[in-house]
Amino acid sequence: MRRLLWKWHGWLGLFAALPLFIIALTGSVLVFKSELEHLLMPEKVLAASETRLSFTQLLRSADEALPQHEILGWQFAPNAGEADKLYVAKQGTYDWQLLFVDPSQGSLLSQPVGLSHYLLDWLLELHYTLLADHLGLAVTALVSILLILLSLSGFILHRQFWRTFFTLRWGKSLRLFLSDSHKMLGIIGAPLFLILGFTGAWWNIEHIIEEWHEPDPKTLIVTQSYYNKQLDVEALLTQATQVIPGFQTHYVRFPDKSYAGIHLFGAAQDRGALRSDYGSIVSFDDKSGQLSASVDATKAGALYQFVDSFRPLHYGNFGGLVSKIIWCVVGFLPSLMALSGYLMWRARRKPQTRRRAKQTIESPSNRDAKEGLAKA
Template structure:
């Protein structure tokens, strides 16, 4: 039993190794994507106005963007409160409503961060997200990365079982001896030290991808290539923050998806517990009729079921941005673990293969 488990562990590790390395490395980059983008493109992402400067009305900001970009219309708006980052406007061309772009906007001045909108997959964040979750292969890639995440969970658990005795000397590294012994010690030490992260990151990543694929397969998602603009979509947009605040005092209004002619509703996403640990920025939602602002649906995460709250925590837990710089560094290092495990595991496997005696039938 132990021998067969070791063989399965070895072969699956070799099979999934390169993919897990890519997922781990891109995940490490994504942990610090805000800092990387800020360093490389400060003019695009950082606001010119003071952080505490009053915001312009949202309708005015949207109009400013659409005036500057007459071939696009704004579909959604991401707001940053008390933050040095600009807001992000999500746009699509009039001719293709499935081709998403972004432009950053200073919320106090309306100044755009770029002269032209940037396709979401051409941003630093978008490029790494596509590689991390899909290997640039859309739904096939989602299935593949979900499979790799499941394999990663199995490798972590089987490695724990196979090397459980190693806990007695978990920090032992036999320097100055053979590469096989040193690689074995590194492999076991990294595997055990990173085990909680491996299980957490593997499970949350697999859940997101599998849930997305199931949702796509179980619903009809045939959409028109061109969505049409609902002319009244800005008439009452400036009332949304106050309405959400009256519904849930202290509510953080973080994102709004604007109505279309085909779907005349505002979709508001935010937090009823701003600053709460292990909460995403979008867990509490309101759907409102675009004309009357009648609430058609609401979800206050504080009153949601246990599983809904657990799933909402997946985002901060997966990206490690809940504990400031300390958690980010730990999560970044965790992203390097698959690379160390793959390299050390491959060295162990090849050394064992080389040591195996040849059978008589292989001798001429």
């Protein structure tokens, strides 16, 4: 049974090696996506000051600056002095685009571009779908499941890991060194691999199911505004804090043909480390502005709260800089393990190939052929 498990572990790892290498490498980089954006494009992601205009003023300024676009989503900056992200679609299309807005002045810091236009957003798309749209989404879901299976099978195979955990046989052979380092990295990262694999698989499978039931995008083409432009949206933000005490809005979803209502996604200020910034929702009628529904993540069912914890657990931002560094470093280990696993497979294949070649040369038929040539 153990021999069979070794074989399955090896073949599953070999099958997942390349996509796992890409997913782990990009995921490790994306842990610090916000910090890297500050470094690579400060002119787009930094505001002129830490003050904010009212949301009503910001929305009207953006509408005036984008007469050919409809605003579909507004993501508030996580920190003072940073730019908000605005999601729009051009009239006559349903292609979502991204731009940055200075919340201290209401001015646009960039023009609308595709969601994967910027380098780090392109890396996010690569991480999430391998740039292969729905097919890539299914592949990354499968690789996430394989990461879970590899972590569990590796732990079973090395369940007495403490005996040789710190052993690295440097002077023996490359194969032994790779085997020791592969085992060490796997044991160190196994708990986090299980978390990343499970949350990644859950999200991707959920997304695939949602995409399966979505209407044809051609039927969602934006042709008009779908909410009352005279609404005082700042008042909606204030009302949300009364519905859910301490509620902070992090993202506003505006309506389109398939999505009625104005929905405020956020969280209570004292929500706890393992709750996402978007788990609580307060919804309003898009014409009258009347409260229509609300979901307080802290009072929701166990399954809802469990899924809500996926975002901080997957991104590693629940413990500040310390947890992000751990997630960045340990999240990169599958890339190293994919590489070491492939090299071990190559190292095992070479002796087998040489043995087969030698057996072929020394086979009776080849010996007879050689003798015949010698006599001739």
